[in-house]
Amino acid sequence: NKKKVALLCGGRSGEHEVSLVSANAIAGALDRERYDVLIIAIDRQGKWWLGEHAIARMQKGEEPYGDPVHLLPEPGRQGLIRLTAQGWEEIPVQIFFPVLHGPNGEDGTIQGLLELANVPYVGCGVLASACGMDKGIMKMLFSQAGLSQVPYQVVQRLQWEKESSSVIETLEESIGYPLFVKPANMGSSVGISKASNRQALQEAFAEALLYDNKVVVEKGVEAREIEVSVLGNNEVSASIPGEIVPCNDFYDYTAKYIDDRSRLLIPAPLTQEESEALQQMAIQAFKAIDGTGLARVDFFMDKKNGQIWINEINTLPGFTSISMYPKLWQSSGLGYSDLLHRLIELAEERHQEKQ
Numbered sequence: 364n365k366k367k368v369a370l371l372c373g374g375r376s377g378e379h380e381v382s383l384v385s386a387n388a389i390a391g392a393l394d395r396e397r398y399d400v401l402i403i404a405i406d407r408q409g410k411w412w413l414g415e416h417a418i419a420r421m422q423k424g425e426e427p428y429g430d431p432v433h434l435l436p437e438p439g440r441q442g443l444i445r446l447t448a449q450g451w452e453e454i455p456v457q458i459f460f461p462v463l464h465g466p467n468g469e470d471g472t473i474q475g476l477l478e479l480a481n482v483p484y485v486g487c488g489v490l491a492s493a494c495g496m497d498k499g500i501m502k503m504l505f506s507q508a509g510l511s512q513v514p515y516q517v518v519q520r521l522q523w524e525k526e527s528s529s530v531i532e533t534l535e536e537s538i539g540y541p542l543f544v545k546p547a548n549m550g551s552s553v554g555i556s557k558a559s560n561r562q563a564l565q566e567a568f569a570e571a572l573l574y575d576n577k578v579v580v581e582k583g584v585e586a587r588e589i590e591v592s593v594l595g596n597n598e599v600s601a602s603i604p605g606e607i608v609p610c611n612d613f614y615d616y617t618a619k620y621i622d623d624r625s626r627l628l629i630p631a632p633l634t635q636e637e638s639e640a641l642q643q644m645a646i647q648a649f650k651a652i653d654g655t656g657l658a659r660v661d662f663f664m665d666k667k668n669g670q671i672w673i674n675e676i677n678t679l680p681g682f683t684s685i686s687m688y689p690k691l692w693q694s695s696g697l698g699y700s701d702l703l704h705r706l707i708e709l710a711e712e713r714h715q716e717k718q
């Protein structure tokens with residue numbers, strides 16, 4: 364009596380491609396003794412298409428075959444609907460697994476639809492997803508939880524358009540170069556630049572504003588990048604920490620996905636005390652956003668004095684078999700397939716608690 368798991372991937376997001384790769388990896392690793400896998404590939408227009416071939420077609424920039432499917436925002440259907448020329452059919456699904464990164468997937472929007480439909484789904488709920496996606500809100504919650512962060516400021520588009528010179532002055536005086544400029548709601552380093560002078564700062568704003576009306580500006584630090592995977596609902600566990608050694612000036616899109624010279628150190632070379640402190644902070648961060656299921660929590664560690672700052676939380680981290688999230692669990696004793704099984708169990712537990 365296998366359960367049917369639907370992997371939601373692609374999506375209307377700057378991280379569309381990355382998501383397709385993650386979903387292919389998950390489809391390949393789900394335990395087929397336990398689960399039947401159904402791929403739902405969401406195209407850049409937001410239409411939902413069924414089947415593995417849909418990923419391949421979308422990767423080539425072509426429209427998938429057949430008719431799109433729909434999830435209705437009303438409880439009780441236990442699956443998808445497909446409208447065809449002959450009428451409509453129901454396609455049963457027991458569990459949804461959003462493998463979507465960035466806006467319209469990692470930010471609570473899909474989670475809202477899944478809540479309305481009252482179906483179990485993997486990962487964080489609406490609130491945690493939204494808070495984890497928005498770097499401005501995330502930082503407020505982290506500071507509320509007493510987690511230390513680098514100095515930062517949130518700037519709205521209107522503020523920038525009306526009075527950029529006073530915004531620049533404030534940033535230069537209160538934070539100083541180098542500055543990192545980021546769209547508040549994005550991931551995979553899309554839209555992020557490092558600025559070391561005024562002209563670069565103006566260009567960085569223009570770039571970040573392509574993706575969001577809200578921009579987060581931070582003090583640039585010379586730091587090691589340490590990441591911790593967390594897993595659980597009410598009881599949360601943290602993996603051993605791993606370290607990223609980017610091949611570029613910072614861990615930008617190219618260093619993440621294109622150039623294969625970035626290295627992952629697992630475990631990160633840290634003292635026992637440092638590792639435990641990071642694990643504790645990761646769990647605190649997860650609780651601060653009201654997380655459930657999974658998240659990867661990323662830190663900076665000052666290269667000179669070892670000071671730790673939290674950078675961000677990612678509620679749907681990269682999930683290929685060579686991604687940090689599953690690799691950290693692998694090294695902590697939980698293999699990729701078992702991890703997927705555990706995530707599905709957590710989704711079902713959370714769903715049952717709500718009924």
Ligand code: ADP
Pocket residue numbers: 513543545549550551552553555581582583584585586588609613614615661674675
């Ligand atoms: P994303 O959600 O897109 O991953 P991050 O905030 O993690 O955004 O930034 C991406 C990368 O940019 C980080 O992994 C790091 O390499 C670099 N970076 C971001 N903020 C800073 C900072 N304040 N100081 C130094 N490097 C930074």
Ligand code: MG
Pocket residue numbers: 549550551675676677
């Ligand atoms: Mg992120």
Ligand code: MG
Pocket residue numbers: 551552661675
């Ligand atoms: Mg990041």
